[in-house]
Amino acid sequence: MIIIDGSTGEGGGQILRTALSLSLVTGQSFRMENIRAGRAKPDLLRQHLTAVHAAAQIGSATVTGAVLGAQSLTFAPSAVVPGDYAFAVGTAGSATLVLQTILPALMTASKPSRLVLEGGTHNPFAPPFDFLQKTYLPLLKRVGVQVTATLERYGFYPAGGGKFTVAIEPATRLASMELIARGTIQRRLARAVYSAIPPSVAARELRVIAEKLGWPNESLQAEPVSQSAGPGNVVLVELESESLTEVFTGFGERGVLAERVAEKVVDEVREYMAANAPVGEHLADQLLLPLALAGGGAFGTVKLTRHTQTNMDIIGKFLPVDFNVQAKDGAYRIMVTHRSLA
Numbered sequence: 001m002i003i004i005d006g007s008t009g010e011g012g013g014q015i016l017r018t019a020l021s022l023s024l025v026t027g028q029s030f031r032m033e034n035i036r037a038g039r040a041k042p043d044l045l046r047q048h049l050t051a052v053h054a055a056a057q058i059g060s061a062t063v064t065g066a067v068l069g070a071q072s073l074t075f076a077p078s079a080v081v082p083g084d085y086a087f088a089v090g091t092a093g094s095a096t097l098v099l100q101t102i103l104p105a106l107m108t109a110s111k112p113s114r115l116v117l118e119g120g121t122h123n124p125f126a127p128p129f130d131f132l133q134k135t136y137l138p139l140l141k142r143v144g145v146q147v148t149a150t151l152e153r154y155g156f157y158p159a160g161g162g163k164f165t166v167a168i169e170p171a172t173r174l175a176s177m178e179l180i181a182r183g184t185i186q187r188r189l190a191r192a193v194y195s196a197i198p199p200s201v202a203a204r205e206l207r208v209i210a211e212k213l214g215w216p217n218e219s220l221q222a223e224p225v226s227q228s229a230g231p232g233n234v235v236l237v238e239l240e241s242e243s244l245t246e247v248f249t250g251f252g253e254r255g256v257l258a259e260r261v262a263e264k265v266v267d268e269v270r271e272y273m274a275a276n277a278p279v280g281e282h283l284a285d286q287l288l289l290p291l292a293l294a295g296g297g298a299f300g301t302v303k304l305t306r307h308t309q310t311n312m313d314i315i316g317k318f319l320p321v322d323f324n325v326q327a328k329d330g331a332y333r334i335m336v337t338h339r340s341l342a
Contacts (some may be wrong), residue, residue, distance in 0.1 A: 001074075001307050002030040009310030011038015013048050014285070017101045018311055020055040020075060021289060022318035024105035029076040030317075037071075044070045047093025047119065051101040054087045058102055058113075060193035072238055082109035082170070089119025092160030094126030099149075099166060100136075106168045107145040113168045121155040121162030122193075122234045124251040127282065129164055130236050131247045135283060139179075139244060143294050144171035154225050156232020157193060157251070174294035179287075180333065181300070182278035183242025188215055191238070193223045194252070196231035201258045205235050205250075213269065233258075235265050241276040275302035277331035285311040288336065292321045294340040304332045 002023075006015050019030050036042045044067070046050070052066045052073065059080050065073035087098060089095055095117040106113045117230040127136070129151050137147045148168035155162015174327075190209045192202035202222040210220055225232075233252030239246055250265035252258065272280055277300040279287065284301040285308040291297035292315050312323045321338040325332055 002028055004030055004032045004314065004317065005034055007034035007037035008315040009313060010306040012036055013097070014307060015310060015314055016048055017097060018289065018314045020051060020101050021104040022315065023075055023079055024055055024059040024061075024102070025108060025293065026318050027077055028318055029074070031072065031074045033072045035071055035073065042071070044068055044073070044087060045093065047089050047097060048090045050087055050089045050093070050119070051098045054082040054098055054102050055105075057104060058082075058085060080105045080109050082106055082111040082113040082168075084114045086116040087118070089160065091310050092120040092123055092155065092157045092331075093318075094123060095119035095121060095155065095162060095164065096129060096132055097126045099132070100286070103147070103168070103217050104293060107140065107147065107170050108174070109170045112170065115166040115168070116163070117159070117166065118163045119155060120157055120160045121151065121164060122232060122251070123157035124253075127286075128234060128236070128247070128249050129162075131249065133240060133281070134245045136286060136309050139177070139287065140290060142317075143290055145169070145173045145174070145278055154193075154195060154228040154232065156228055156230060156234070159228070159230025159232070161229025164190055174290065176294050177291060177299075179243055179278045179299035181243065182276060185239055185241050187238070187240035188219045189238045190215060190219060191221045191223055191236045192233070193214050193225060194233045195237065196229040197233055197252070199224065201233055201252065203300045204258040205262040208259050209235075209237065209266060212263070233261070235262055237265050237269055239248065239269065239272070241278065244322065246272065246278075246280045246283065248272070248280070268313070272302055275331045276329070277302045281305050281308075284308045284334070288315060288323070288334075291336040292319050296336050298333060298335040300331055300333050302331055308334075
C-alpha cells in the first residue's frame with residue numbers, strides 16, 4: 001500500500017484527487033494522512049468527499065475514513081466499471097474537479113461512459129467548465145480519447161446548482177503528445193458572463209480588456225445567463241493559437257470592483273504572451289497525468305508552480321515515469337518519460 005502525506009508540496013485537494021485517479025488506473029491501494037493540511041480550512045470538504053465517493057463507485061473500492069472533516073483515509077480499488085453515473089456535490093464545490101478525478105480511469109476503460117455532474121461549474125477555486133471544454137478535453141483528443149462535455153446549467157459560487165453532462169469514448173492505448181511551440185495567435189475572445197447582476201458590470205469588465213489589451217469590439221462579448229441557482233459573474237479570455245486554446249479566468253466578487261476583476265485577467269494574459277510558451281500555469285499540472293499514462297510527452301509552460309511539482313511527486317509514487325524540467329528563455333520545458341522505455 002502506498003502511503004501519502006497530504007501536507008507535502010501544495011498541501012491541497014489536488015494530492016488526493018491525483019492519488020484517487022492513479023489508484024483507479026493502476027489498481028494500487030493507498031493511505032493518505034494529513035489531508036489538505038496546507039489549507040486554511042483543512043481536511044475533507046464536500047467536493048473532496050464527492051470525488052472520493054465517485055472514485056469508489058466506479059472502481060468498486062473499499063474506503064475507510066471517507067467522512068466530512070476526515071484527516072486521513074484508505075482507498076483500495078477493485079475493477080473499474082464504465083457506464084452511466086450521476087454525481088452531485090451538493091454545494092458550490094467544484095463538479096469539474098470531481099470529473100477530473102474519475103476521468104483518467106474512464107478514458108482508459110473497456111467501454112464508453114456517460115456522466116451527469118452537479119455542483120459548482122464556475123467558482124474561483126477550480127477550473128471552470130469552459131476550461132475543460134475548450135482547453136483540456138481537446139488536448140485529450142490528441143492522445144486518443146474522445147470526451148464531449150455539455151453545460152446544462154451554470155453553477156456560480158457561492159450558490160452552486162450547476163449541471164453538465166459528459167460522454168466518454170475511451171482509448172485502448174494513449175498516444176504521446178508534444179506541445180513545445182505556441183505558434184501564432186489566431187483568435188482572441190473576451191467573454192463577460194453574468195447572472196442576476198447589472199449588465200453594466202460586464203460592460204465595465206470588457207472595457208478594461210479592450211483598453212489594456214487593445215482588442216476590438218468584435219473580440220468582446222457580454223453574455224447574460226438566465227438559468228442559474230444564484231447571481232454570479234465570470235470573465236473568460238480565450239486565446240486560440242496554432243497549438244491549443246488557453247482560457248484565462250477572473251471571478252466577480254462582492255466588494256471587488258469589476259475593473260479589478262478584469263485587470264487581474266489582463267495581467268495573466270500578458271504574462272502568458274510574454275513567456276512565449278503554449279501551456280499556461282493551470283493547465284501544466286493537469287497535463288502531467290495523461291502524458292504519464294501515455295508513457296511520455298513534453299510541453300512548454302510559463303511557470304513551474306507548486307501544484308505542478310506536487311503532481312509530479314504523486315504521479316511518481318504510482319507510475320514508473322520520470323519528469324525532466326528545463327528552464328529556457330523565461331519559460332520551462334517539462335519532459336515525461338517512461339522508465340521501461342528509456
